[in-house]
Amino acid sequence: SQTIHQWPATLVQPVGSPLSLECTVEGTSNPNLYWYRQAAGRGLQLLFYSVGIGQISSEVPQNLSASRPQDRQFILSSKKLLLSDSGFYLCAWSGDSGFNQPQHFGDGTRLSIL
Amino acid sequence: EDKVVQSPLSLVVHEGDTVTLNCSYEVTNFRSLLWYKQEKKAPTFLFMLTSSGIEKKSGRLSSILDKKELFSILNITATQTGDSAVYLCATPLYQGGSEKLVFGKGTKLTVNP
Numbered sequence A: 001s002q003t004i005h006q007w008p009a010t011l012v013q014p015v016g017s018p019l020s021l022e023c024t025v026e027g028t029s030n031p032n033l034y035w036y037r038q039a040a041g042r043g044l045q046l047l048f049y050s051v052g053i054g055q056i057s058s059e060v061p062q063n064l065s066a067s068r069p070q071d072r073q074f075i076l077s078s079k080k081l082l083l084s085d086s087g088f089y090l091c092a093w094s095g096d097s098g099f100n101q102p103q104h105f106g107d108g109t110r111l112s113i114l
Numbered sequence B: 001e002d003k004v005v006q007s008p009l010s011l012v013v014h015e016g017d018t019v020t021l022n023c024s025y026e027v028t029n030f031r032s033l034l035w036y037k038q039e040k041k042a043p044t045f046l047f048m049l050t051s052s053g054i055e056k057k058s059g060r061l062s063s064i065l066d067k068k069e070l071f072s073i074l075n076i077t078a079t080q081t082g083d084s085a086v087y088l089c090a091t092p093l094y095q096g097g098s099e100k101l102v103f104g105k106g107t108k109l110t111v112n113p
Helices: none
Strands: A003-007 A010-013 A018-028 A033-038 A046-052 A055-058 A066-069 A073-078 A087-093 A109-112 B003-007 B009-012 B019-026 B034-039 B042-050 B056-057 B061-066 B071-074 B085-095 B098-103 B107-112
Touching: A010 A018, A018 A033, A018 A087, A018 A109, A033 A073, A033 B098, A046 A066, A046 A073, A046 B098, A055 A066, A066 B042, A073 A087, B003 B085, B003 B098, B009 B019, B019 B034, B019 B085, B019 B107, B034 B071, B042 B056, B042 B061, B042 B071, B071 B085
Parallel strands: A010 A109, B009 B107
Antiparallel strands: A003 A018, A018 A073, A033 A046, A033 A087, A046 A055, A066 A073, A087 A109, B003 B019, B019 B071, B034 B042, B034 B085, B056 B061, B061 B071, B085 B098, B085 B107
């Protein structure tokens, strides 16, 4: 069966520090991968999605970036964190065999910027 | 603008009550509507609805879609404290060769013993 792993679960970082969040998927190949952010009291906002290695699409302008160095690995990064980057970050995957498949989420990373 | 609106935003009930959560949507080229349950961490998938009028059921949870009126409901009967969670609905939006989910803000359900 397919599983998705995200780490770390929680992270406290100072303003201006770098960030690297990692997500890996097991039990499937060539998944579609997604990074979402969930701010307090708001819905999930899509940040990035990827349909294959090295293919990244960005939804919103920001100081975050994403990379997909391997088929089942998706990384969210920042060179310098801002206070507004605080939130709950979720990675998700869906199958690549056509659209209209549900996305499945990792357990998320709760990021606090001080 | 593509959007998903959920109501109510929060709901407090007692164990054993039946609840109905609402989700309305406006999206270009609608294909499906999804319901998720989010407790403390990851949203977990509940249902995907593609056809009007066909109820999907899993235990005490059921959901139905009305593509004419552009809404869906999620029913939970005989609620339990373990049903306390945020319930999210979402619909996929296709662009640029891939898809993204457009989420509502969720309904926070609290079930008191």
